[in-house]
Amino acid sequence: xxxxxxxxxxxxxxxxxxxxxYAENFHFKECKLSxxxxxxxxxxxxKKVINVLLKTDTGETQEWIDPIKVIQDNKIITKKIQSxxxxxxxxxxxxxxxxxxxxxxxxxxxxxxxxxxxxGPKKQSFCKTVKADWDKNQIENKEISKEQKxxxxxxxxxxxxxxxxxxxxxDNYNDWNNCFGKYKTDTxxxxxxxxxxxxxxxxxxxxxxxAKYIGQFKNFKPHGQGTxxxxxxxxxxxxxxxxxxxxxxxxxxxxxxxxxxxxKNDEPHGSGTFVSPLGEKYIxxxxxxxxxxxxxxxxxxxxxxxxxxxxxxEHGEGSCINQEGSSVNCSSIKLFKKDSKENQNxxxxxxxxxxxxxxxxxxxGAAEKLKDSFLEEASKVCPNGYDILExxxxxxxxxxxxxxxxxxxxxxxxxxxxxxxx
Numbered sequence: 001x002x003x004x005x006x007x008x009x010x011x012x013x014x015x016x017x018x019x020x021x022y023a024e025n026f027h028f029k030e031c032k033l034s035x036x037x038x039x040x041x042x043x044x045x046x047k048k049v050i051n052v053l054l055k056t057d058t059g060e061t062q063e064w065i066d067p068i069k070v071i072q073d074n075k076i077i078t079k080k081i082q083s084x085x086x087x088x089x090x091x092x093x094x095x096x097x098x099x100x101x102x103x104x105x106x107x108x109x110x111x112x113x114x115x116x117x118x119x120g121p122k123k124q125s126f127c128k129t130v131k132a133d134w135d136k137n138q139i140e141n142k143e144i145s146k147e148q149k150x151x152x153x154x155x156x157x158x159x160x161x162x163x164x165x166x167x168x169x170x171d172n173y174n175d176w177n178n179c180f181g182k183y184k185t186d187t188x189x190x191x192x193x194x195x196x197x198x199x200x201x202x203x204x205x206x207x208x209x210x211a212k213y214i215g216q217f218k219n220f221k222p223h224g225q226g227t228x229x230x231x232x233x234x235x236x237x238x239x240x241x242x243x244x245x246x247x248x249x250x251x252x253x254x255x256x257x258x259x260x261x262x263x264k265n266d267e268p269h270g271s272g273t274f275v276s277p278l279g280e281k282y283i284x285x286x287x288x289x290x291x292x293x294x295x296x297x298x299x300x301x302x303x304x305x306x307x308x309x310x311x312x313x314e315h316g317e318g319s320c321i322n323q324e325g326s327s328v329n330c331s332s333i334k335l336f337k338k339d340s341k342e343n344q345n346x347x348x349x350x351x352x353x354x355x356x357x358x359x360x361x362x363x364x365g366a367a368e369k370l371k372d373s374f375l376e377e378a379s380k381v382c383p384n385g386y387d388i389l390e391x392x393x394x395x396x397x398x399x400x401x402x403x404x405x406x407x408x409x410x411x412x413x414x415x416x417x418x419x420x421x422x
Contacts, residue, residue: 027042028095075095105123151214180194221240236249352411370413
């Protein structure tokens with residue numbers, strides 16, 4: 001009995017010791033920030049935070065927690081943290097394994113756009129005691145992504161539903177109502193879940209090609225909220241309409257590309273954010289799967305274009321920002337696609353109306369004549385045919401006090417972009 005107690009006490013002590021060592025497994029301590037201030041950084045991998053203890057030579061201390069953004073092989077980088085020196089002041093720091101130091105970079109957020117400009121040089125502070133033997137691959141393997149958690153929650157919900165409602169009886173699924181059943185089609189699609197009026201309304205579908213869907217259904221198609229795991233490793237989580245991605249959702253492709261935002265007819269359409277594994281990031285409007293409208297594109301090399309996009313390509317002057325955060329001419333950015341071969345086949349067309357027309361007639365017969373002239377001009381510049389990428393009516397001039405009447409008159413036009421066929 002005494003031996004059992006000793007073993008039990010030892011296990012408790014070991015458990016407490018292990019928990020403490022896990023919390024302090026990795027750290028950068030006694031980092032000299034200034035002549036009178038030093039800091040200890042204790043990394044909590046599980047919570048993805050850094051516990052900071054600030055100390056002065058006079059014995060004063062201050063503690064806080066900073067969120068981790070990225071864990072790399074040789075460094076851990078924080079998210080952008082707002083500074084107390086101003087609403088547009090931010091900073092990022094990283095704990096560098098190779099140099100055993102903390103490196104801090106200040107940033108200034110530009111007004112009106114989500115762009116952060118580096119401000120001042122980086123500041124490096126060296127640390128006396130460092131334990132930084134983390135394994136990035138091991139950490140990634142242990143983490144369960146948000147998407148995976150959602151999938152697990154959906155599966156739990158289905159299992160709970162299975163326990164709560166009665167099992168469907170008989171082999172004819174058309175007779176199943178308010179029950180839980182399993183149905184296999186002639187094409188080897190397997191449906192498991194809640195059936196109402198002969199149709200599955202919520203559950204799981206396993207398709208013959210290896211894909212899997214978990215969520216809501218209508219007419220045996222994904223409809224409502226759900227998650228689709230494609231056979232190639234891609235996945236979509238979000239809203240569905242008649243079997244297609246439609247509404248708000250997030251799609252991750254097998255190559256690592258990720259889009260979060262509005263979908264229509266299985267394609268990004270509306271406002272959203274696209275991120276590539278190489279670091280390219282676009283925030284803005286999409287149309288039929290391509291960047292189209294107003295947006296901000298950050299290239300892989302750190303430069304940024306802010307402006308209009310048409311059918312996936314930057315269009316017009318826009319504004320460009322280099323790696324240092326300075327505004328530059330967009331033509332100086334090598335990745336800017338203004339002079340690409342694809343863009344050379346695109347032609348800007350502007351048709352200007354010669355006569356003043358009443359504002360009430362702006363979108364009627366006069367507009368149709370201008371659009372016909374637009375098509376004629378497109379045929380001239382693209383003799384082998386063309387596709388219209390953008391076409392819209394514009395007001396070029398306006399007279400609110402015309403001499404021959406009281407109604408406002410305008411000079412209208414049609415502007416747009418066509419892509420010539422080869």
